[in-house]
């Protein structure tokens with residue numbers, strides 16, 4: 080029997096309520112219920128075997144072309160370019176957006192580290208902004224207020240008055256699959272002449288006011304890491320509606336080689352970032368089952384919503400009004416912002432076999448980003464001690 084009450088646990092009504100809600104959805108477990116498992120129930124093995132049988136396992140092959148066409152169709156964008164991972168996709172998005180060494184890029188402090196690292200790879204500096212607690216995405220009102228207080232437009236370029244650096248772009252992220260408030264964010268970006276890049280790594284299958292996430296910014300990045308709704312093992316994609324940027328994305332990520340039957344001619348410093356055919360094969364099979372996976376993830380989220388109704392001191396994060404979320408990772412939000420309480424609950428959940436994780440450590444707390452420019456981050460700082468992800472695999476709603 081798994082232990083719901085380990086020695087030394089003081090009765091805690093929030094923890095008891097959360098554990099009993101989890102038990103009602105997931106049942107008791109003698110092992111561990113993972114946070115998010117990939118599932119291969121379709122033609123994955125067949126397509127991967129096809130690569131092995133034909134020898135097309137590496138940098139070219141029909142599955143790479145196919146996954147790019149499939150993604151563009153599913154998301155409704157002009158072009159999708161398949162790459163090695165989501166971080167590489169973000170890096171190339173920033174480069175294509177015109178971000179240069181010495182620039183600043185606005186990114187939420189409450190996000191996965193990939194965005195900050197990608198900004199660093201292009202020689203720029205993250206400039207951290209706050210989030211809102213409805214979507215967990217960037218707060219457009221606070222962003223506008225921050226820029227009004229700290230930046231100005233000089234010849235149409237947004238400049239940080241204190242550092243003198245150009246602020247070139249805004250990266251927004253759809254946290255756990257819940258779309259950010261894109262209308263408001265795009266309006267602020269327009270006012271300050273910022274390029275919008277969507278980090279849609281977590282939001283394949285999520286829609287903002289009927290439009291698939293990733294189709295609104297000038298460029299967007301997807302991830303197909305093993306923990307995402309759809310996986311290619313490792314992989315990512317760059318999305319854009321601009322045909323010329325799409326062409327540039329393909330060129331830059333395929334060593335900037337110019338077409339020739341046998342010569343190796345490269346016309347700029349490119350990257351070897353293309354997705355191998357083997358990985359694309361896995362992804363093509365996964366995409367065939369995307370709708371079914373999304374339906375089961377939604378069903379799981381509904382079961383959690385019912386189970387958490389009335390549990391004191393905690394709420395389940397729900398899709399924002401007007402949006403459809405893929406519910407990639409379900410999250411509970413504690414009423415109290417207290418790291419000790421959060422960690423005690425994490426211990427209880429993990430001890431009971433329900434794998435649970437806190438939200439990311441805010442990026443400005445990490446040593447390499449501690450000195451970066453930042454706005455008031457009070458909402459993100461408050462959320463950091465309140466958000467816990469709970470098991471979210473589609474199979475849990477079979």
Ligand SMILES: Cc1ncc(COP(=O)(O)O)c(C=O)c1O
Pocket residue numbers: 163164165166167190191193194252278280281301302303304314315
């Ligand atoms: C929000 C976000 N951005 C970017 C990435 C990076 O993707 P990858 O791991 O494929 O590099 C991830 C996850 O892995 C992510 O969750």
